Amino acid sequence: MNRLSSDRLDATFAALADPTRRAILARLASGEASVAELVEPFAMTQPAISKHLKVLERAGLISRTQDAQRRPRRLEAKPMAEANEWLEKYRQFWEGSFLRLDDLLDEMKGLETKGTNTRGARERAPGSKLGAGNKKRGRARSQGKTQ
Amino acid sequence: MNRLSSDRLDATFAALADPTRRAILARLASGEASVAELVEPFAMTQPAISKHLKVLERAGLISRTQDAQRRPRRLEAKPMAEANEWLEKYRQFWEGSFLRLDDLLDEMKGLETKGTNTRGARERAPGSKLGAGNKKRGRARSQGKTQ
DNA sequence: TAGTTATATAACCTAAAGGTAATATACATC
DNA sequence: GATGTATATTACCTTTAGGTTATATAACTA
Numbered sequence: 001m002n003r004l005s006s007d008r009l010d011a012t013f014a015a016l017a018d019p020t021r022r023a024i025l026a027r028l029a030s031g032e033a034s035v036a037e038l039v040e041p042f043a044m045t046q047p048a049i050s051k052h053l054k055v056l057e058r059a060g061l062i063s064r065t066q067d068a069q070r071r072p073r074r075l076e077a078k079p080m081a082e083a084n085e086w087l088e089k090y091r092q093f094w095e096g097s098f099l100r101l102d103d104l105l106d107e108m109k110g111l112e113t114k115g116t117n118t119r120g121a122r123e124r125a126p127g128s129k130l131g132a133g134n135k136k137r138g139r140a141r142s143q144g145k146t147q
Numbered sequence: 148m149n150r151l152s153s154d155r156l157d158a159t160f161a162a163l164a165d166p167t168r169r170a171i172l173a174r175l176a177s178g179e180a181s182v183a184e185l186v187e188p189f190a191m192t193q194p195a196i197s198k199h200l201k202v203l204e205r206a207g208l209i210s211r212t213q214d215a216q217r218r219p220r221r222l223e224a225k226p227m228a229e230a231n232e233w234l235e236k237y238r239q240f241w242e243g244s245f246l247r248l249d250d251l252l253d254e255m256k257g258l259e260t261k262g263t264n265t266r267g268a269r270e271r272a273p274g275s276k277l278g279a280g281n282k283k284r285g286r287a288r289s290q291g292k293t294q
Numbered sequence: 295t296a297g298t299t300a301t302a303t304a305a306c307c308t309a310a311a312g313g314t315a316a317t318a319t320a321c322a323t324c
Numbered sequence: 325g326a327t328g329t330a331t332a333t334t335a336c337c338t339t340t341a342g343g344t345t346a347t348a349t350a351a352c353t354a
Binding site: 022088 | 165234
C-alpha cells in the first residue's frame with residue numbers, strides 16, 4: 001500500500017509479464033539451474049537470458065548461488081506472496097459470478113460510506129442515468145508521481 | 148499453458164505492473180466511474196489516463212458502459228482469476244518457510260523424474276559439483292517468438 | 295601458465311511504453 | 325444550429341525493454 005510495496009509490486013508484476021521469464025520460473029520450480037541450462041530451451045542467446053535473469057533477480061524472484069564457474073539460480077517466491085495478496089483483494093469480484101457485479105458494488109457501497117474513498121469522488125448508483133449533482137466537483141490536482 | 152492463455156497472462160501481468168493502473172482498478176472496485184472521475188486523483192492528463200484505460204481494457208480488466216457522453220468503466224476481474232491460478236502453482240514455495248527450500252526441491256525432484264521437462268534439459272542434484280555430460284548438447288536454435 | 299568453460303558486460307539497434315499538447319468527435323442543451 | 329461537456333485520437337517526444345554481436349572476466353583443467 002505504501003510506496004515501497006507499490007514499487008515491489010511494479011517489479012514483480014512486470015517480471016511476471018514476460019513468457020520467457022515465467023518459463024524460467026517454472027523451470028526453477030523443479031530445482032536450481034545454471035544459466036546454460038536455462039538458456040537451452042529457448043531460441044534466444046545467453047546474454048538475452050542473462051538479462052531476463054537480472055530482471056527476475058531485481059524483483060527478488062530468484063537468487064544466485066555459486067558452484068565453480070557456474071552461478072546456479074534458485075527460485076525465491078516470496079514476492080509472489082505479495083502479488084497474491086494484492087490479487088486476493090479482488091477475489092470476490094471474480095468468484096462471485098453467482099451475484100451480479102452490480103449487487104456486489106451496491107453491497108460494498110453500503111459498507112463504505114466515505115470510509116475508504118478519501119478523495120471526494122462520488123459514485124452514482126449503477127444503472128442510474130442521471131448525472132445531476134455531478135457538476136462543479138473540485139479538481140484538486142495533486143503533484144508528483146502516482147501513489 | 149497454451150499460447151492463448153500465455154498471451155492473456157502477459158497482458159494481465161503487464162497491466163497490473165503499473166501503479167496508476169492498479170489505483171484505477173482499486174477505484175473501480177468501489178463502483179463504476181467516468182473517465183473524468185478516474186483522472187481526478189492523478190497528476191496526469193486525461194489522454195494519459197485514457198491510454199491506461201485502453202491497456203486495462205485490452206487485458207479485459209475493465210469494460211465500458213455508456214451514459215450520454217460519459218463512458219463509465221467498470222471492473223471486470225476475471226483475468227485476475229487466471230493470474231491468481233498461475234501464482235497458486237508457486238504457493239508452496241512462499242508458504243513453506245518452515246521447510247528449507249532445498250527440501251522442497253528435493254521432494255519435487257523425487258516426484259518428477261523427467262515427467263514435466265520435455266525439452267531435454269537435465270537437472271543436477273543440488274550441491275553436486277560435477278558438470279560432466281554437459282558437453283555438446285545440440286543447440287537446435289529455433290525461430291520466432293518465445294513459446 | 296595456457297587453454298577451456300561459464301557467465302557477465304558493453305555497445306548497439308528497434309520497438310513499445312508512458313507521457314505531452316492539440317484537435318476531433320459525440321452527445322446534450324439552449 | 326451553436327455551444328458546452330466528456331472522451332477519443334493524433335502527432336510527437338523520451339525512456340525503457342528486449343534482443344543482437346562482440347568481448348571481458350572468473351574459475352577450473354591440463
